[in-house]
Amino acid sequence: MKKILLSSVALLGLATGAMAADLPSRRAAPAPIIAAAPIFTWTGFYVGVNAGYGWSEDDNDAIDLADDDNDGGFIGGAQVGYNHQIGSFVVGLEGDIQYADFGREGVFNFTDENGNILEGELESSDWFGTVRARAGVAFGQALIYATGGFAFADDATGWTVGGGLEYAFTNNLSAKIEGLYVSLDADNDDGFDFDNDVDFGVVRAGLNFRFGTY
Template structure:
C-alpha cells in the first residue's frame, strides 16, 4: 500500500511539472524610459554684459566763420557694461522676443567744444539704455537673431539696430555676443557771439559686447 501511495504522488508531481513546462513563459516587463526633454528658448531671462563702445560720427568738428574748422579733443571709445532682461517665445525654429537693458558707457567724449564763435554741446552720455524687439532662428541650443528698437540716454531719445549669436550651455544658462549701432538725438550747437543756432549733432556710436543670461522656465 505504501508503495502504491508513493508511486501515485510521484506520478502527480511529474504530471504537474510537465504541464508547467508547456505553459508560455512570462518575461519581466521592460523598464519604462522617460522621454528626453526637448530644449526650448521660451521663457524669461535676466543677465549681465560687458564690452566696448566707440563713436562713429565726426561731430566734434564745428565750422567757425572766422577761424574755419575747429575740432575739440575726444576719446574714440571705452568700456561699456550693464544688465539686461527679456522674454523669448519659440515657434518651431523661429524665436521672437523683447529685451530691455541699461548700460554704463565710458566713451570719454567731451561735452563742450569751443571755437571763436561756436559753443558745441554734443552730449556723449556716460550711460544709455535700449528697449528692443528680437527675432531669429534657433538651431537647437544656438540662436542667431536680429534686434532693433528704441534707445535713450540722458534726456535724449533715438533708435538702435543690431544682431547677435546666443548659445545655451545648459537648460538655464546661455552666453551671447552682440553688436549694436545706436543713434541718439544730439543737443544744439550755438554761436555765443553771433547768436544763431548751428543745428544739432547726433550722438552716434557702436557697441560690441558679450553677455551671460540666466533663463527661467527651461527644461
C-alpha cells in the same frame, strides 16, 4: 472499473495543473519604463549681464578743441527679456541699460561769425538704454537672431538695430555675442551752429540665466 479509471485520470490532471501553477513563468519580464528626454526650448524669461566695447561717430567733429581721443571705450550693463519659440523660430523682447565710458567731452572757446566769443563745455552721456524686439532661428541650443527697436540716453532718443548669436551651454545658462548700431537725436545747443545727434556702434558679450527652460 471504468469509473475508477476515469476518476484516476481526473485526479492526475488536477495534480499536474497544480504543479504547473507552482513552476516559475518563462515569460520575459516587462521592460522598464524610461521617461523621454525633454525637448530643449528657448521659451521663457531671462536676466543677464554684458560687457564690451563702443565707439562713437560724434557729429560735433567741427569743434577742434573737443576731446577727440575719447570716442571709444568700455561699455557694460544688464539685460532682461523674454523669448517664445514656435517651431524653429524664436521671437522675443529685450531691454537693457548700459554704462558707456566713451564720448566727446571738453571745453571750447571760439568766436562766431559776428565776433562774439562763445565759451562752453561739451559733455556726453555716460549711459544709454534700449528696448528691442528680437527674432531669429534656433538650431537646437544655438540661436541666430536680428534685433532692433528704441534707444535712449539723457534727453536724447532714437533707434537701434543689430544682431547676434546665442548658445545655451546648460538648461538655464546661455552666452551671447552681439553687435548694435545706435542713433540718438538730442536737442541742439542754443546759439551754436552744430547739432547734438550722435551715432555709435557696440560689440558686446553677454551671459544670461534663463528661467523655466523646459
